[in-house]
Amino acid sequence: MSSERARAYTAAGVDIEAGNALVRRIRGLVASTQTRGVLADIGGFGGLFRPDLAGMAEPVLVASTDGVGTKLKLAFAWNRHSTVGIDLVAMSANDILVQGAAPLFFLDYFATGKLDVDTAAAVVGGVAEGCRQASCALLGGETAEMPGMYAPGEYDLAGFCVGLVDNARLVDGSGIQVGDAVVGVASSGLHSNGYSLARKILDGSGLGPDDPFPGAEGKSVADVFLAPTTIYVEAVRPLLRDLTIKGMAHITGGGFYDNIPRILPAQVEARIRFGSWTMPPVFTWLREAGKLEWQEMLQIFNCGIGYVLILPEAQAEEAVSRIQAFHLPAWRIGEIARRERGAASDGQESGGEQVVVEF
Known part of the structure; x- marks a missing residue:
């Protein structure tokens, strides 16, 4: 010009x-x-x-x-x-x-x-x-x-x-039923949600971008907080072809409690076993530095699980194995149960009508 x-x-x-x-x-x-x-x-x-x-x-x-x-x-x-x-x-x-x-x-x-x-x-x-x-x-x-x-x-x-x-x-969750397995796929960290709170906690911590991040060997604060969101397409597409995937959830803003219910039929709930997956150090650090409860963490952050699949119990082990072949850690983290409206599990409040986290 x-x-x-x-x-x-x-x-x-x-x-x-x-x-x-x-x-x-x-x-x-x-x-x-x-x-x-x-x-x-x-x-x-x-x-x-x-x-x-x-x-x-x-x-x-x-x-x-x-x-x-x-x-x-x-x-x-x-x-x-x-x-x-x-x-x-x-x-x-x-x-x-x-x-x-x-x-x-x-x-x-x-x-x-x-x-x-x-x-x-x-x-x-x-x-x-x-x-x-x-x-x-x-x-x-x-x-x-x-x-x-x-x-x-x-x-x-x-x-x-x-x-x-x-x-x-089309996967819409309508076929999910009692007894189905819940498989969780690892996140790379915070992904792209909860940063308003995460930045507030970081600002009060005194840590700078080039400081080593506590518990994350060889990684700086900037490495951890700017780790890119995992893209799950390559690992999940073959499962859609070969297995009976009944429902999936991308764990973004709203964490476990808001995202998993989006794919569940009204008559069931997801029972998640806390501790059944490996937690990246950033989430333990945020909970301690921010003086938060795990229920709050699971409402705001992905806490190490970026993607969830629901499928027949008999196929859960194969799904985990095949996802791991793509160098993505995966675990069976829970199951689908009949919904108990307003109930708690082992004295813990569910935090959401269709997700019960068992601590």
Whole structure:
């Protein structure tokens, strides 16, 4: 673009050339995520995707949108931007996986007050890596430079993912019954939820980003708090093909108590055996430093379980073994029981009508 034509906009604080430089920088990143259905390169007004509907009697599109939340505040403060894009993809890709959908494509939105090409390229690099992990295409996106909308050095991220599933293979939890097993798959840590509280606790602890994190050998505070959200697509998709997966839950905001009931029929409850999985050190540290009870922790954080599957008891061991083959720890963490409305287990309040955590 002519510098003369852009002069007025540049004077207002919008750097058109920086935007063009970013597009040039990320073109290769976007190309690295292309799948068979992508029909056009970036730069068009809309992304083009032709889905493969072969073998599907009744194709259903599944879509989800999300952001990264206040975890971004730590990325700003510590100038570490390469993983928050993975978080962005994970939050939506894992959500549509819950219903049995294979992610097809993802679009992102990056907004900032003044565009820093290096920062934006690092963020989009993370988005591209997340798309590769989710086996979906980064089909397009938007970069918005809006002077005065954001504090210097800050930005916001949003995105959405679209996937596809045959209606006959849609996972909705309706077949869950008493005796089914609950399998939990490990989280990488905090993922992208609970950061308003986690940051408050961290601020009062005196720990800095480069300090060793207590109990996490070889990892700094920044490593632990900015660990990217696990994307479960690669490990879970084969199970959907081969096993009887009746229900799944992505453990995000609201923890165990709000997310697992979203897939349970009204007549059953999930009984979770606390301590049946390995707890990452960050959660024990947050509980102690924040003077919280485990019930509160399980309401706010994933506490080491990022994804839950419900399937017949006879298939639980195979599911755990196959998930672990993808280098993801997994455990049988509970079972489905007949719902006891308003009841407690071993003197512990359930904390939610359909989830009973047995301590």
